[in-house]
Amino acid sequence: MSEPDQQPMWSPSAERIGTATVTRFAAVAAQRWGQQLPDWHALWRWSVDQPEQFWISVWEFCDVVGERGALGLVDGERMPGARWFPDARLNFAENLLRVRDAAPAVVFWGENKVRRSLTRAELYVEVARFAAALRAAGVGQGDRVAAYMPNMPETLVAMLAAASLGAIFSSASPDFGVQGVVDRFGQIEPKVLIAVDGYYYNGKTVDCLGKLATVVAAMPSVQHTVIVPYVYDSHEVGNIRGAAIWADFCAPHAASTEIDFVRLPFDHPLYIMYSSGTTGVPKCIVHCAGGALLQHLKEHQLHGDVKPGDRLFYFTTCGWMMWNWLMSGLASGATLMLYDGSPFLDGGRVLFDYCAAQGITHFGTSAKFIDALAKEGLRPIETHDLSALRAIFSTGSPLVAEGFEYVYANIKQDVLLASISGGTDLLSCFVLGSPVLPVWRGEIQCRGLGMAVEVYDEDGAPVREQKGELVCTKAFPVMPVGFWNDADGSKYRAAYFERFENIWCHGDFCEMTAHGGFIIYGRSDATLNPGGVRIGTAEIYRQVEKLPEVFESIVIGQDWQNDVRVVLFVRLREGLVLDDALIERIKRTIRENTTPRHVPAKVLQVQDIPRTKSNKIVELAVRKVVHGEAVKNVEALANPEALEFFRARPELQS
Numbered sequence: 001m002s003e004p005d006q007q008p009m010w011s012p013s014a015e016r017i018g019t020a021t022v023t024r025f026a027a028v029a030a031q032r033w034g035q036q037l038p039d040w041h042a043l044w045r046w047s048v049d050q051p052e053q054f055w056i057s058v059w060e061f062c063d064v065v066g067e068r069g070a071l072g073l074v075d076g077e078r079m080p081g082a083r084w085f086p087d088a089r090l091n092f093a094e095n096l097l098r099v100r101d102a103a104p105a106v107v108f109w110g111e112n113k114v115r116r117s118l119t120r121a122e123l124y125v126e127v128a129r130f131a132a133a134l135r136a137a138g139v140g141q142g143d144r145v146a147a148y149m150p151n152m153p154e155t156l157v158a159m160l161a162a163a164s165l166g167a168i169f170s171s172a173s174p175d176f177g178v179q180g181v182v183d184r185f186g187q188i189e190p191k192v193l194i195a196v197d198g199y200y201y202n203g204k205t206v207d208c209l210g211k212l213a214t215v216v217a218a219m220p221s222v223q224h225t226v227i228v229p230y231v232y233d234s235h236e237v238g239n240i241r242g243a244a245i246w247a248d249f250c251a252p253h254a255a256s257t258e259i260d261f262v263r264l265p266f267d268h269p270l271y272i273m274y275s276s277g278t279t280g281v282p283k284c285i286v287h288c289a290g291g292a293l294l295q296h297l298k299e300h301q302l303h304g305d306v307k308p309g310d311r312l313f314y315f316t317t318c319g320w321m322m323w324n325w326l327m328s329g330l331a332s333g334a335t336l337m338l339y340d341g342s343p344f345l346d347g348g349r350v351l352f353d354y355c356a357a358q359g360i361t362h363f364g365t366s367a368k369f370i371d372a373l374a375k376e377g378l379r380p381i382e383t384h385d386l387s388a389l390r391a392i393f394s395t396g397s398p399l400v401a402e403g404f405e406y407v408y409a410n411i412k413q414d415v416l417l418a419s420i421s422g423g424t425d426l427l428s429c430f431v432l433g434s435p436v437l438p439v440w441r442g443e444i445q446c447r448g449l450g451m452a453v454e455v456y457d458e459d460g461a462p463v464r465e466q467k468g469e470l471v472c473t474k475a476f477p478v479m480p481v482g483f484w485n486d487a488d489g490s491k492y493r494a495a496y497f498e499r500f501e502n503i504w505c506h507g508d509f510c511e512m513t514a515h516g517g518f519i520i521y522g523r524s525d526a527t528l529n530p531g532g533v534r535i536g537t538a539e540i541y542r543q544v545e546k547l548p549e550v551f552e553s554i555v556i557g558q559d560w561q562n563d564v565r566v567v568l569f570v571r572l573r574e575g576l577v578l579d580d581a582l583i584e585r586i587k588r589t590i591r592e593n594t595t596p597r598h599v600p601a602k603v604l605q606v607q608d609i610p611r612t613k614s615n616k617i618v619e620l621a622v623r624k625v626v627h628g629e630a631v632k633n634v635e636a637l638a639n640p641e642a643l644e645f646f647r648a649r650p651e652l653q654s
Contacts, residue, residue: 062331069085093160150317202341228246304418304433315365362391367395460503471504621634625647
């Protein structure tokens with residue numbers, strides 16, 4: 001149960017409520033539909049009771065470019081199966097590039113090495129050139145364009161260019177190893193791959209060209225590899241199939257200044273995102289252009305109060321859905337503040353240097369970053385001018401109550417602290433912030449407008465002020481259009497709709513509080529979540545079990561110091577003993593082929609691993625034992641005695 005606090009940590013002023021975009025939206029919607037919408041709670045209730053009216057209002061209020069059509073929703077009671085704006089025609093990139101003037105579109109910091117910016121007019125020209133080059137390379141509707149890139153302007157340009165043509169864009173960050181990239185992009189068979197020559201991290205230069213040739217060789221679908229210079233002055237790319245430097249790829253089209261935006265149906269695919277890969281290679285989640293656009297417009301303007309001219313920042317890589325979320329800020333008139341590199345450069349001050357120097361108005365980060373700042377004792381409230389800052393967003397993992405206290409005591413007092421939660425599955429949020437509601441210690445403020453979010457107990461009954469499953473009981477526009485290579489939709493339905501019929505079950509363990517806010521306690525399944533980054537266990541197994549010494553393994557997330565740490569248990573070949581050298585090889589193999597976040601904090605040896613009678617290892621049972629919890633249904637295990645190898649391990653107490 002949540003603990004009721006007597007006073008909120010922050011409440012919006014009357015002036016702030018009066019000037020909030022959502023206040024104006026509610027007034028317009030009330031007049032448009034003859035509704036009484038006196039407060040946030042009435043607005044949310046109308047948005048889920050009358051979803052067609054609500055989403056039409058979002059389209060109209062946010063001035064979406066395109067033809068809306070007469071219908072807003074068909075088969076709205078079906079989930080999946082609802083169809084949003086079936087007669088609409090739009091182009092995602094056209095909506096993000098609607099303004100062509102001298103206002104800044106993008107500001108980029110690459111650690112302390114690179115500083116660049118683009119106006120909206122300059123961004124349009126860059127997209128036009130790259131779109132023309134893609135078209136000349138044979139890219140059209142439904143083709144895939146993949147980016148193995150940092151969070152830098154060229155990645156945005158590539159996405160917008162692909163979207164302008166009706167192509168499907170997908171991205172991964174350059175810290176992914178070869179196997180991690182091929183597991184993702186190999187499934188979707190991109191025609192064009194954009195990659196960077198290297199990147200900066202914590203003051204060091206990391207080469208990418210060495211592994212790029214291996215990645216391209218493993219994906220025969222790639223016809224063109226476009227290399228973006230970032231850290232090197234010269235490049236040897238002859239060993240990479242179809243390689244061209246970005247400028248050379250675009251050079252024949254330097255005169256192109258107009259984009260022929262292809263307007264397509266609302267549900268035309270825009271992005272392919274990736275699940276965490278818990279039970280195998282990651283699932284490829286397909287999101288549509290109309291759903292992503294409407295949902296992000298709603299979240300930015302109505303929940304985040306992002307206004308034209310605001311400066312929107314989120315610390316993210318291109319392997320996380322928050323990158324896609326950030327890019328949509330252009331459609332609301334914001335300047336995108338991009339940063340690539342370590343957030344802990346200069347003792348954790350670099351992002352606040354950026355914030356102060358550039359007048360950032362909306363600052364997004366992870367709960368883990370806030371926790372790290374607290375442990376370092378940093379007080380940006382004393383060292384940096386954050387007068388422009390109006391909102392701080394936190395996601396990736398639950399922001400604990402102490403994190404709320406730290407922000408208001410040490411970063412800024414008069415600021416909207418919006419802890420938000422959703423996921424790759426919906427490219428957005430189920431629960432998030434509101435500029436017109438108070439912030440209570442340890443709580444996410446509210447449910448998303450248009451999102452019929454509830455908490456269900458194990459029997460599927462809605463509950464309040466007790467823990468349960470986060471569900472959504474009605475369809476919403478940014479539901480995936482499906483999974484790639486899932487023709488009959490069976491994998492898609494199994495992922496979200498098997499637990500409760502016609503109900504989206506998200507897999508988060510949470511609680512709705514007395515204030516109508518939310519507390520997220522973590523994933524309901526075995527997905528790992530160190531530092532707020534979801535990691536599938538199968539991605540780790542695939543690497544560690546390549547080593548000849550390892551017979552099999554099992555990995556869990558152990559709750560540790562308000563976070564989760566990855567713990568790997570290995571069963572070695574007969575007669576072998578785990579030593580420091582083998583531990584280092586295991587960690588190095590995982591790091592080189594996935595990401596540094598996949599590397600376990602602890603590697604321990606066990607003599608056996610519990611499994612079901614159908615020979616499946618049981619991660620959840622091991623996790624329960626490690627946490628001292630009872631394991632139910634042990635009769636389903638073929639070797640329940642193996643659980644004892646994981647119980648009360650002294651190594652896991654430090």
